[in-house]
Amino acid sequence: MSRITALNVNGKKLQVDVDSTTTLLSVLRNDLDLTGSKYGCGEGECGACTVLVDGLPVKSCQMNVGRVASRQITTIEGLEKDSKLHPVQEAFLNADAMQCAYCTSGMIMASVGLLAKNPRPSRDEIIKGMNGNICRCGTYQRIIAAIESVGKA
Amino acid sequence: MSNTQDQADFIEVERYELFEEGRFHFQLHRRQFIQAFGAGIVLILPLRRLIAQEGGRQGESGRGGFNQRLPQEIGAWIHVDEQGQLNVFTGKVEIGQNIRTSLAQAVAEELHVPVSMIHLTMADTDLTPFDMGTFGSLTTPAMAPQLHRAAAAAREALIELAAEQLQVESGSVRIVDARFVNHDKSKSLTFADVARGKKLVKVIPEKIEVTPAKDWTIAGTSVAKVDGRQYVTGKHRYTSDVKLPGMLYGKIARPTAFNAKLMSADTKAAAAMPGVTVVQDGDFLGVAAPDPQIAASAVKAMAYTWKAPGQPSNAELFDLLRKPAEGGGRGEGRGGGSRPVGSIADGMAAADKKLEQTYNVAYIAHAPLEPRAAVAEWKGDKLTVWTGTQRPFGVRGELAEAFHLKEDQVRVIVPDTGSGYGGKHTGDCAIEAARLARAAGKPVKLVWSREEEFTWAYFRPAGVIDVKSGVKQDGTITAWEFHNYNSGGSGIQHKYNIPNQTIQFHPSNSPLRQGSYRGLAATANHFARESHIDELAHSIGMDSLEFRLRNSKDERLLGVLKAAAEKFNWQARSKAASKPAAESRGFGIACGFEKNAYLATCVEVAVTRPPAKGKENNSEDLKVRIVRVVEAFDCGAVVNPMHLKNQIEGAITQAVGGALFEAIQFGNGEILNPKFSLYRVPRFSDAPPIEVVLVDRKDIPSAGAGETPIVGLAPAVANAIFDATGTRLRSLPMLPKA
Numbered sequence: 001m002s003r004i005t006a007l008n009v010n011g012k013k014l015q016v017d018v019d020s021t022t023t024l025l026s027v028l029r030n031d032l033d034l035t036g037s038k039y040g041c042g043e044g045e046c047g048a049c050t051v052l053v054d055g056l057p058v059k060s061c062q063m064n065v066g067r068v069a070s071r072q073i074t075t076i077e078g079l080e081k082d083s084k085l086h087p088v089q090e091a092f093l094n095a096d097a098m099q100c101a102y103c104t105s106g107m108i109m110a111s112v113g114l115l116a117k118n119p120r121p122s123r124d125e126i127i128k129g130m131n132g133n134i135c136r137c138g139t140y141q142r143i144i145a146a147i148e149s150v151g152k153a
Numbered sequence: 154m155s156n157t158q159d160q161a162d163f164i165e166v167e168r169y170e171l172f173e174e175g176r177f178h179f180q181l182h183r184r185q186f187i188q189a190f191g192a193g194i195v196l197i198l199p200l201r202r203l204i205a206q207e208g209g210r211q212g213e214s215g216r217g218g219f220n221q222r223l224p225q226e227i228g229a230w231i232h233v234d235e236q237g238q239l240n241v242f243t244g245k246v247e248i249g250q251n252i253r254t255s256l257a258q259a260v261a262e263e264l265h266v267p268v269s270m271i272h273l274t275m276a277d278t279d280l281t282p283f284d285m286g287t288f289g290s291l292t293t294p295a296m297a298p299q300l301h302r303a304a305a306a307a308r309e310a311l312i313e314l315a316a317e318q319l320q321v322e323s324g325s326v327r328i329v330d331a332r333f334v335n336h337d338k339s340k341s342l343t344f345a346d347v348a349r350g351k352k353l354v355k356v357i358p359e360k361i362e363v364t365p366a367k368d369w370t371i372a373g374t375s376v377a378k379v380d381g382r383q384y385v386t387g388k389h390r391y392t393s394d395v396k397l398p399g400m401l402y403g404k405i406a407r408p409t410a411f412n413a414k415l416m417s418a419d420t421k422a423a424a425a426m427p428g429v430t431v432v433q434d435g436d437f438l439g440v441a442a443p444d445p446q447i448a449a450s451a452v453k454a455m456a457y458t459w460k461a462p463g464q465p466s467n468a469e470l471f472d473l474l475r476k477p478a479e480g481g482g483r484g485e486g487r488g489g490g491s492r493p494v495g496s497i498a499d500g501m502a503a504a505d506k507k508l509e510q511t512y513n514v515a516y517i518a519h520a521p522l523e524p525r526a527a528v529a530e531w532k533g534d535k536l537t538v539w540t541g542t543q544r545p546f547g548v549r550g551e552l553a554e555a556f557h558l559k560e561d562q563v564r565v566i567v568p569d570t571g572s573g574y575g576g577k578h579t580g581d582c583a584i585e586a587a588r589l590a591r592a593a594g595k596p597v598k599l600v601w602s603r604e605e606e607f608t609w610a611y612f613r614p615a616g617v618i619d620v621k622s623g624v625k626q627d628g629t630i631t632a633w634e635f636h637n638y639n640s641g642g643s644g645i646q647h648k649y650n651i652p653n654q655t656i657q658f659h660p661s662n663s664p665l666r667q668g669s670y671r672g673l674a675a676t677a678n679h680f681a682r683e684s685h686i687d688e689l690a691h692s693i694g695m696d697s698l699e700f701r702l703r704n705s706k707d708e709r710l711l712g713v714l715k716a717a718a719e720k721f722n723w724q725a726r727s728k729a730a731s732k733p734a735a736e737s738r739g740f741g742i743a744c745g746f747e748k749n750a751y752l753a754t755c756v757e758v759a760v761t762r763p764p765a766k767g768k769e770n771n772s773e774d775l776k777v778r779i780v781r782v783v784e785a786f787d788c789g790a791v792v793n794p795m796h797l798k799n800q801i802e803g804a805i806t807q808a809v810g811g812a813l814f815e816a817i818q819f820g821n822g823e824i825l826n827p828k829f830s831l832y833r834v835p836r837f838s839d840a841p842p843i844e845v846v847l848v849d850r851k852d853i854p855s856a857g858a859g860e861t862p863i864v865g866l867a868p869a870v871a872n873a874i875f876d877a878t879g880t881r882l883r884s885l886p887m888l889p890k891a
C-alpha cells in the first residue's frame with residue numbers, strides 16, 4: 001500500500017495524504033471537501049459520482065486514487081470559470097433538467113464528457129452515452145433536451 | 154378557498170403515511186421571536202385549525218396585533234429584517250418538488266415584490282413552526298394558501314407602518330418595484346427603511362383577502378428553481394455533504410436478517426484501532442472513526458453472530474396478504490373503503506357480462522438517489538441533527554424518545570434533500586448517528602450505503618386486489634365489488650356511476666416493513682380498477698374511451714379524458730406502424746383522481762414477442778417499448794407550469810419502473826436484490842417521450858401534484874399491451890424479467 005500526496009484537481013495541485021487504494025470519490029468528498037460529486041451506489045451503476053479524468057467521464061466511486069494521481073481531474077466545482085457557468089450548466093438550468101438535483105453534478109459531468117467526444121450527438125447517441133447515470137426523479141427527457149440544446153448551439 | 158383550506162388542515166392521514174402527531178406544542182413567547190430574529194418585524198399566522206376551534210376567542214388576538222398573547226399553534230411566520238429581506242419560515246421540506254420556489258411565488262405575489270427578495274427557511278425545528286410533515290401533496294393546498302394570507306397581511310401591516318413613516322394616508326401607499334410609494338410617487342421607502350429599528354411581533358388577522366388565482370402575476374408563472382445555480386455548480390450542501398469540525402464517520406454492523414437478535418460480539422480488535430469508538434447497546438452495534446475507510450475496517454474487524462427467525466419469501470407473498478391482519482392491523486388511519494351501495498347480487502343479476510379478476514402489486518423501493526444520511530452533534534444535553542427527512546418534527550420526537558430528552562433539547566435541520574418519494578419519513582439514521590456521536594463525544598456523520606438504503610428503510614406495500622363486476626351490453630356498469638388486501642385505501646374510490654357497489658380495504662400482516670410511497674396505494678388501486686374497466690369495455694366490444702365517458706358524469710374527469718384523447722388523437726389511432734411478426738403496436742387509456750387532482754393517460758406501446766419456447770408463450774418474455782405517453786392533468790389553478798410539467802414527466806417516468814420491472818426480491822429475512830445492478834430502475838433508455846396537457850382551472854383551488862400524476866401509467870400500459878397482443882397482464886411489475 002502506498003500513499004498519495006498530491007492530486008491535480010480543477011487545474012490546481014492539491015495536497016492530500018491518502019492510501020492509494022482509497023476511492024477517488026472518497027478523497028474528493030472527505031479529504032478535499034469537494035462535495036459536488038455524490039455517492040449514490042458505490043458500484044458504478046448510478047453515475048452520481050461522475051468526474052472527468054483527462055477529459056473523459058469516470059465513475060469516481062470505482063476509481064482508486066492511485067490510478068489518477070498524475071492525471072487531470074475535473075469535478076463539477078471546476079466547470080464555472082470567472083463566475084461564468086459552463087454552457088452545459090446553463091443548459092440544465094434553462095431546461096429545468098433537475099428536481100432534487102442530487103444526480104445533477106454527475107449528469108453534467110457525463111454530458112460534458114459526451115459532448116467533448118461528440119459535439120452534436122443524436123438523441124440515440126445521448127441515450128446511449130448517458131445510460132449509466134440514474135435520475136430517480138425521472139427528468140431524463142429534460143436532460144436530453146439540455147444536451148441537445150448545447151449540441152445545436 | 155377557505156373550505157378547501159380547512160379540509161386540508163383536517164385531512165385524514167392514510168395509514169401508511171407513518172404519521173405521528175408531535176407530542177408537545179410549546180407555548181411560544183413574544184420575546185423568543187425577538188431573541189431569535191433580532192430587530193425588524195415578525196408577522197405570525199395562526200393555524201386555521203385553531204381559528205376553527207377557538208372561534209370567538211380568536212377575535213381578541215387577531216386584531217390590533219401588537220401586544221396580545223400569541224397563538225399556540227402557528228402555521229407560518231414572516232420576518233422582515235433590517236436589510237429589507239423577507240424571510241419566510243415554514244416547516245415544509247424541499248425534496249425536489251420545487252416548493253422552495255412555489256412558496257416563494259406565493260409570498261412574492263401578495264407582497265408585490267420579486268421572488269428574489271424572498272428567502273425561505275425550511276424545516277429547522279428551532280426556527281420554523283411545527284409541521285406534520287411534507288407528504289400527502291399538502292404543501293400546495295395547505296401551506297401555500299397560508300403563506301398567501303401571511304404575505305397579504307404583511308403587505309397591509311407594512312403599508313400602514315410605511316404610511317406613518319411617510320406621514321401620508323395609508324390608503325394612498327402602494328408597493329411598486331419593491332418600494333412603498335405615495336400616490337404620486339413623490340415619497341418612497343424601501344422594505345429596509347420600514348423595518349429598521351423596529352421590534353414588532355404582529356399576529357395576522359383572521360380575515361384577510363388574498364389575490365384570486367385569475368389575477369396572479371407571479372404565482373401561476375414559470376419561475377425558475379430559485380437556487381438552481383447552487384445545484385448545477387455542486388455547491389448545495391445536502392445532509393451527506395455537511396462537515397463539522399472534528400467530525401467522525403459512522404458505520405453500523407447490520408444484522409444478517411430482519412428481526413435478528415445480537416447473540417455475541419467481539420469488538421476488541423475494532424476498539425483498539427486508533428480513534429475508533431465502538432458502541433454496543435442491545436441489538437445496536439456500530440462504530441465511529443476518523444474516516445470512512447477506518448470505520449469500514451473497524452466493522453470488518455468485529456466478530457458477531459445474529460440469530461433470526463425463519464421468514465417468508467416472495468413465493469408466499471400474495472397468499473400471505475390475503476390473511477387478515479392480527480388484531481385488525483397496525484395503525485388505523487384512513488381505511489379508504491365505503492359503505493356498500495345497492496346490492497352486488499342484484500347488479501350481477503342485471504348484467505349481460507360478468508367478470509372476476511385478481512390484480513397483484515409487488516413491494517417496490519423508493520431508492521432516493523441520496524441515501525439516508527445524518528450528522529449528529531451533542532453540546533451538553535442539546536442534540537442537533539442534520540438529516541434528510543420528510544418529517545423533521547416527527548424525527549425530533551423520535552430522537553427525544555430514544556434519548557429520553559425533551560423535544561426542545563433536540564433540533565432537527567433538514568437541508569434540501571436528495572429526494573424522498575415518501576421514503577424518508579422515519580428517523581432511523583438520525584438516531585443511529587446520534588447514538589454514535591454521544592458515545593464518541595464528537596459529531597458523527599452516518600450515510601447509509603445503497604445496500605442499507607434498500608434493506609433497512611421501508612417499502613411501498615405489496616397488495617392483492619380482487620374485482621368482481623357486471624356490465625350491460627349497452628355499456629352500463631351494474632355492479633362493482635373491489636377488495637384491496639394490504640396495499641392501502643388511497644385512490645380506492647372512483648368517479649364512475651355504479652348503482653351497486655362494495656369497496657373495501659383489508660389490512661394484512663406485511664412480511665416486510667412498509668410505509669408511504671409517492672401516491673401510496675393509488676397506483677395499485679388505479680392499476681386494478683382501470684385495467685378492469687378496460688376488460689369490461691372489451692367484454693362488450695366498446696371503445697375504452699367511450700366506455701369511460703359513458704359511465705362518469707364527473708365534469709373534471711371527463712375534461713381530462715377528452716383533453717388527453719384529443720392530444721393523443723385517440724380516435725384516429727392506428728396500428729399501421731406495426732411490422733407484422735416483428736412488433737405489434739397497441740394503445741391504452743386510463744384515468745383517475747386522487748388528492749383533488751384528475752388525470753387521464755394515453756399510451757402507445759410497441760411489443761415484440763420472442764419466438765415461443767415449447768407450447769406456452771410466456772408473457773413474461775414480452776419486450777415492451779413505450780413509444781409515446783400523453784397525460785392530461787387537472788390540479789386546479791396551476792402555480793408554476795414549468796415545474797408542474799417537470800413533476801408530471803418525472804412521475805410518469807418513475808411509474809415506468811413500478812409498471813414494468815421494479816420488484817423487491819426477499820426471502821428468509823433478507824432483501825435479495827439490494828443494489829442498482831440487481832434492482833432495475835428507469836434509465837434514459839426506458840424514459841418515454843411524454844406530452845403533458847395542463848388543464849389550468851383558475852376557478853378551483855390548487856391541489857398538490859407531486860404524487861397523483863404517477864397513477865395513470867401502469868394501467869394505460871397494461872391496456873395498451875392487451876391491445877397489441879391480446880395478453881392481459883394483471884401483476885405489477887408486468888415484465889419482471891425485463
